[in-house]
Amino acid sequence: MVTIEERIDALTERELQHGLDVFRSKLRAAEASYLNACVHCGLCAESCHYFRMEPTLENVPARKLDHVAAVFRRHFTTAGRLAPGLVGARGFDRAMVRAWLDAVFGRCSLCGRCSLNCTIGIGLPRVFRAARAALAAMDLVPDDLQATVDNSLRHGNNMAITREDWVDTVQWLEEELQMETGDPEARLPLDRHGAKMLFTVNPREPKFFPLSLQASAKVFWAAREDWTLASDPGWDLTNYGLFNCNDEQAGQITQNLVDAMARLGCTTLVIGECGHGFGAARWEGPEWLQRTYPFELRSMLDVMDEYLESGRITVDPARNAKTVTLHDPCNLVRHGGVSEPQRRVLRRSVSRFVEMTPSREHNFCCGGGGGQLAMAAYKDRRIRSGGMKAQQIKDTGAEIVVAPCHNCIDQLMELNKEYRLGVQIKTVAEMVAEALVTDGPPPTDGKGTT
Amino acid sequence: MGQPLHLAVLAAAAWAVGALAVTWLRARGFGRRVLLAPAAGDRSAGVCYAFTRAMLPQAKESVRMHLPSYAAGMVFHLGTFAAFGVLAFVLAGVDLPAAVVWPARIATLAGALGGLALLAKRALTPHLRGLSSPDDFVANLLTTSFAALAGAASLRPQLQTAWLVVATMLLLYLPIGKIRHCIFFFSSRAYLGAFFGYRGTFPSAS
Numbered sequence: 136m137v138t139i140e141e142r143i144d145a146l147t148e149r150e151l152q153h154g155l156d157v158f159r160s161k162l163r164a165a166e167a168s169y170l171n172a173c174v175h176c177g178l179c180a181e182s183c184h185y186f187r188m189e190p191t192l193e194n195v196p197a198r199k200l201d202h203v204a205a206v207f208r209r210h211f212t213t214a215g216r217l218a219p220g221l222v223g224a225r226g227f228d229r230a231m232v233r234a235w236l237d238a239v240f241g242r243c244s245l246c247g248r249c250s251l252n253c254t255i256g257i258g259l260p261r262v263f264r265a266a267r268a269a270l271a272a273m274d275l276v277p278d279d280l281q282a283t284v285d286n287s288l289r290h291g292n293n294m295a296i297t298r299e300d301w302v303d304t305v306q307w308l309e310e311e312l313q314m315e316t317g318d319p320e321a322r323l324p325l326d327r328h329g330a331k332m333l334f335t336v337n338p339r340e341p342k343f344f345p346l347s348l349q350a351s352a353k354v355f356w357a358a359r360e361d362w363t364l365a366s367d368p369g370w371d372l373t374n375y376g377l378f379n380c381n382d383e384q385a386g387q388i389t390q391n392l393v394d395a396m397a398r399l400g401c402t403t404l405v406i407g408e409c410g411h412g413f414g415a416a417r418w419e420g421p422e423w424l425q426r427t428y429p430f431e432l433r434s435m436l437d438v439m440d441e442y443l444e445s446g447r448i449t450v451d452p453a454r455n456a457k458t459v460t461l462h463d464p465c466n467l468v469r470h471g472g473v474s475e476p477q478r479r480v481l482r483r484s485v486s487r488f489v490e491m492t493p494s495r496e497h498n499f500c501c502g503g504g505g506g507q508l509a510m511a512a513y514k515d516r517r518i519r520s521g522g523m524k525a526q527q528i529k530d531t532g533a534e535i536v537v538a539p540c541h542n543c544i545d546q547l548m549e550l551n552k553e554y555r556l557g558v559q560i561k562t563v564a565e566m567v568a569e570a571l572v573t574d575g576p577p578p579t580d581g582k583g584t585t
Numbered sequence: 586m587g588q589p590l591h592l593a594v595l596a597a598a599a600w601a602v603g604a605l606a607v608t609w610l611r612a613r614g615f616g617r618r619v620l621l622a623p624a625a626g627d628r629s630a631g632v633c634y635a636f637t638r639a640m641l642p643q644a645k646e647s648v649r650m651h652l653p654s655y656a657a658g659m660v661f662h663l664g665t666f667a668a669f670g671v672l673a674f675v676l677a678g679v680d681l682p683a684a685v686v687w688p689a690r691i692a693t694l695a696g697a698l699g700g701l702a703l704l705a706k707r708a709l710t711p712h713l714r715g716l717s718s719p720d721d722f723v724a725n726l727l728t729t730s731f732a733a734l735a736g737a738a739s740l741r742p743q744l745q746t747a748w749l750v751v752a753t754m755l756l757l758y759l760p761i762g763k764i765r766h767c768i769f770f771f772s773s774r775a776y777l778g779a780f781f782g783y784r785g786t787f788p789s790a791s
């Protein structure tokens with residue numbers, strides 16, 4: 136297999152020009168403004184978890200931006216063409232391609248924390264996404280990240296789970312749910328045509344964390360919801376096209392959800408607990424497909440919040456007596472606009488809830504976003520940059536970290552080991568399921584994701 | 586000597602405005618993104634927030650962590666605006682009202698000090714030095730000199746020629762380098778505010 140380094144060495148002038156053309160095609164007035172605006176004040180440095188944990192020049196957000204802006208200046212501004220040395224403009228050559236790869240894939244989780252702290256107000260991730268798209272057009276997406284996208288394109292889910300395995304897991308979880316609730320009618324319905332809600336999950340749930348899927352099913356059961364899962368493509372909510380920034384592939388993956396909704400005749404697409412999955416489906420999907428959805432889309436957090444608010448389900452917080460803190464996934468909160476439903480749900484479902492500092496849109500990325508979990512080459516940086524999140528967790532003194540995102544959960548589990556946090560990591564649904572007050576048997580012993 | 590220099594400043598100002606307008610229009614020429622996902626919030630409220638509370642220390646960790654730089658930057662910008670104000674009076678041939686002579690002097694000289702402080706920080710902080718291109722130094726030196734000479738020339742009129750020469754150079758340079766942010770600050774912050782407003786993140790709930 137040809138390595139990414141070899142592919143860069145072999146780039147032709149035509150391929151470089153193609154990359155540049157794709158970069159140009161992804162820019163709109165907003166990005167053009169951002170690329171003209173940086174004043175090199177450096178005040179964004181500490182907003183980035185990479186820089187915080189390793190304070191080097193290459194980890195300063197503005198430096199990452201500058202690799203991209205230098206090319207913009209050289210190719211798309213008069214001053215950059217006439218006086219490149221003066222204004223720091225550089226041509227798009229192999230060395231620059233390497234710098235882009237390292238900056239936008241290797242040192243950035245596209246978390247956007249730098250944008251809020253930028254003196255000017257530059258939306259850095261929007262620029263980085265255009266740069267990633269250019270690299271994708273030159274076949275320079277790190278192989279393991281691209282393989283995750285390819286799995287979704289070929290198998291309808293990013294972990295290449297077969298239909299048979301998926302259906303078996305759902306049926307097994309249904310039996311578990313029946314045992315847990317004591318209700319032989321409790322269901323994890325598959326392909327129920329005309330159900331109101333199609334519930335989508337992260338493939339990590341059937342593969343590694345079946346209890347979190349069972350917990351969501353238990354909440355639906357308690358709410359007597361009219362819902363279903365899909366057995367064919369459209370059950371996986373993830374979309375790593377958000378990270379390789381190949382919009383065409385991202386659109387194809389989004390289409391699986393749209394097709395499943397049409398196939399099953401559902402009216403509401405419910406996105407399970409996954410930050411990037413929510414961001415991809417809620418915000419980017421319509422842009423990738425260039426059309427609005429003919430159905431409603433909601434986050435599972437919003438659904439649970441409504442159940443509790445309306446009294447459709449009731450919970451007893453005493454059943455979650457340990458101190459709980461909440462991680463804010465960047466794609467769900469800062470970039471997704473969903474910050475309060477999960478808080479309202481947790482305040483009702485647990486006895487002691489403590490916020491991290493900072494929280495909500497000011498949160499620190501766990502380090503696993505932006506496709507970092509799928510890129511082995513940058514693993515050391517990912518774990519190191521997660522040190523900020525580890526410290527935040529330690530400072531809360533919490534025993535349970537709730538993360539409404541399975542990607543974040545994977546990263547938090549690694550941080551748990553690496554930084555000896557000694558915490559349990561759970562989804563919001565697991566906390567609600569644990570606290571549910573139902574007519575069924577008493578709750579289980581509270582085993583969660585970890 | 587005064588009159589031709591006045592004309593030079595005016596010509597340079599016309600160049601600056603024209604070139605900035607072209608640069609801005611070229612950026613606008615990249616086109617608007619048509620957003621199809623239903624909004625979760627209000628773009629205008631996001632823009633309002635971005636230009637107000639989002640810039641205060643309470644909402645901005647970078648400001649809290651760099652209060653001296655933030656203060657120096659504010660003073661530098663105020664001093665520069667004051668210097669442009671004084672320049673406008675000089676070009677119009679109108680005396681500065683007596684009540685603002687000293688405030689303008691203080692603002693411009695303090696602005697120059699702020700600029701010098703930021704220049705020293707840029708030269709002495711390794712990651713800032715690494716970030717910098719010649720443009721960063723040229724832009725600072727021109728602006729700092731402009732503010733300093735504005736204050737100094739009001740005390741020593743013989744410095745006015747030097748000040749007008751520097752003003753001309755500054756205006757000629759303005760659209761070429763980073764001082765372009767005098768327009769791109771506003772457009773970028775507006776775009777960022779609209780983006781986060783649309784997504785329901787701005788105004789902040791916290």
Ligand code: SF4
Nearest residue numbers: 183243244246247249
């Ligand atoms: S988006 Fe996040 S990871 Fe990337 S440079 Fe900004 S703060 Fe750092």
Ligand code: SF4
Nearest residue numbers: 176177179197253254
């Ligand atoms: S804070 Fe903004 S303007 Fe300042 S260096 Fe960082 S990206 Fe550039």
